[in-house]
Amino acid sequence: MANPMLLQPLSLRGLTARNRLWLPPMCMYSVVTEDGIPGNWHALHYGTRAQGGFGTIIVEASAVTPEGRLSPNDLGLWDDAQIAGHEYLVKAIHIGGALAGVQLGHGGRKAGTPPWRPDVDGARSGTLPGWDLVAPTTTPYPAHAAPRALTTDEIADTVQAFAAAARRAVAAGYDVIELHGAHGYLIHQFLSPLSNTRTDAYGGSDEGRRRFALEVVRAVREAIGDDKVLDIRLSATDWAEGGVTGEQTAELAQQLVQAGVDVLHVSTGGNVPTKVPVGPGYQVPYAAQVKQAVAGMTTPGGGQPQVVTVGIIDSGLQAEQILVAGLADAVAAGRPALRDPYLPVRWSHELGVNDWQAVHLPVQYWRGAWR
Numbered sequence: 622m623a624n625p626m627l628l629q630p631l632s633l634r635g636l637t638a639r640n641r642l643w644l645p646p647m648c649m650y651s652v653v654t655e656d657g658i659p660g661n662w663h664a665l666h667y668g669t670r671a672q673g674g675f676g677t678i679i680v681e682a683s684a685v686t687p688e689g690r691l692s693p694n695d696l697g698l699w700d701d702a703q704i705a706g707h708e709y710l711v712k713a714i715h716i717g718g719a720l721a722g723v724q725l726g727h728g729g730r731k732a733g734t735p736p737w738r739p740d741v742d743g744a745r746s747g748t749l750p751g752w753d754l755v756a757p758t759t760t761p762y763p764a765h766a767a768p769r770a771l772t773t774d775e776i777a778d779t780v781q782a783f784a785a786a787a788r789r790a791v792a793a794g795y796d797v798i799e800l801h802g803a804h805g806y807l808i809h810q811f812l813s814p815l816s817n818t819r820t821d822a823y824g825g826s827d828e829g830r831r832r833f834a835l836e837v838v839r840a841v842r843e844a845i846g847d848d849k850v851l852d853i854r855l856s857a858t859d860w861a862e863g864g865v866t867g868e869q870t871a872e873l874a875q876q877l878v879q880a881g882v883d884v885l886h887v888s889t890g891g892n893v894p895t896k897v898p899v900g901p902g903y904q905v906p907y908a909a910q911v912k913q914a915v916a917g918m919t920t921p922g923g924g925q926p927q928v929v930t931v932g933i934i935d936s937g938l939q940a941e942q943i944l945v946a947g948l949a950d951a952v953a954a955g956r957p958a959l960r961d962p963y964l965p966v967r968w969s970h971e972l973g974v975n976d977w978q979a980v981h982l983p984v985q986y987w988r989g990a991w992r
């Protein structure tokens with residue numbers, strides 16, 4: 622393949638990513654100081670993957686409030702004291718030649734549940750004692766502690782917390798701001814009828830359930846100005862009766878673009894325990910549905926909305942087929958990049974591209990190219 626689509630640049634507002642491969646956000650739970658500040662470990666982890674050739678790197682969920690963290694070891698952007706650490710991360714990513722993004726998140730009723738508990742064997746086993754859980758209603762995620770329902774004043778404060786975190790992300794130099802609207806965290810909790818049974822203006826109908834997400838998008842767009850890329854990650858389906866569907870998400874995507882979003886990063890699930898038909902590319906049809914819904918729309922920034930697909934995309938050929946078929950504009954690969962930080966180089970080789978200049982790898986590595 623002379624010129625695979627995977628290696629074509631991706632235009633995002635005024636910025637250009639060198640290719641169409643994204644590192645999706647992946648929590649590392651590695652802030653040992655528990656203050657949300659990125660350290661050397663984070664800079665090495667993300668910097669290596671930037672040097673490995675990813676076009677766009679989205680740094681893991683960074684909490685907009687302390688209680689919105691998924692664990693005490695999450696990154697944060699709720700405090701100005703965290704800006705310098707993120708700036709250090711952004712530099713590490715830019716040196717490797719990738720665009721730097723960060724995911725802004727709030728765990729809502731799923732906060733305070735690290736994937737391991739020192740005091741309990743095994744995996745996710747519930748909420749850490751004493752965590753201040755907030756959510757649209759008091760209904761807990763199964764086997765987790767019960768949250769408090771947010772008042773309308775607290776909802777307004779949370780919208781402002783997202784905007785303030787976004788302002789800090791801009792101050793740190795990030796190119797892309799991604800909102801975590803997926804996987805059963807706070808924004809998704811508001812969007813889904815399975816977790817939002819409020820009867821006030823923030824529930825009761827699709828319009829009410831979408832109000833929080835749209836308010837966050839508008840506030841964040843205003844906070845970051847016109848130059849930065851605004852991306853939102855969505856769970857397109859709850860994979861459950863009565864939950865969010867692909868059709869609803871396609872309609873929501875149009876509203877989000879009108880409100881200021883440039884990129885839709887399409888995932889699924891996470892809001893309720895359910896059976897998910899996991900397999901190669903299983904979320905791609907949902908990205909394609911969103912892409913079709915926003916085709917022909919123009920973002921307020923003047924560009925075309927871009928759609929990123931993710932989920933068990935395990936080879937360069939599979940990624941290339943998705944792009945060539947027009948099912949998405951970019952492909953994210955998470956776990957494969959935990960196994961191999963040089964994944965973009967390997968996938969380019971699989972696609973027959975051995976010219977490392979074409980892969981936009983740092984010049985220092987060109988002599989390592991396959992012959």
Ligand SMILES: Cc1cc2nc3c(=O)[nH]c(=O)nc-3n(C[C@H](O)[C@H](O)[C@H](O)COP(=O)(O)O)c2cc1C
Pocket residue numbers: 645646647648649681682724801803804854888931932933934953954955956957
């Ligand atoms: C260790 C780990 C941490 C993750 N943390 C996040 C996160 O912070 N935010 C998020 O939206 N998704 C998170 N995810 C989901 C990934 O971004 C991705 O959607 C998922 O792994 C599926 O893609 P893959 O098959 O390419 O790994 C995480 C996944 C893993 C494996």
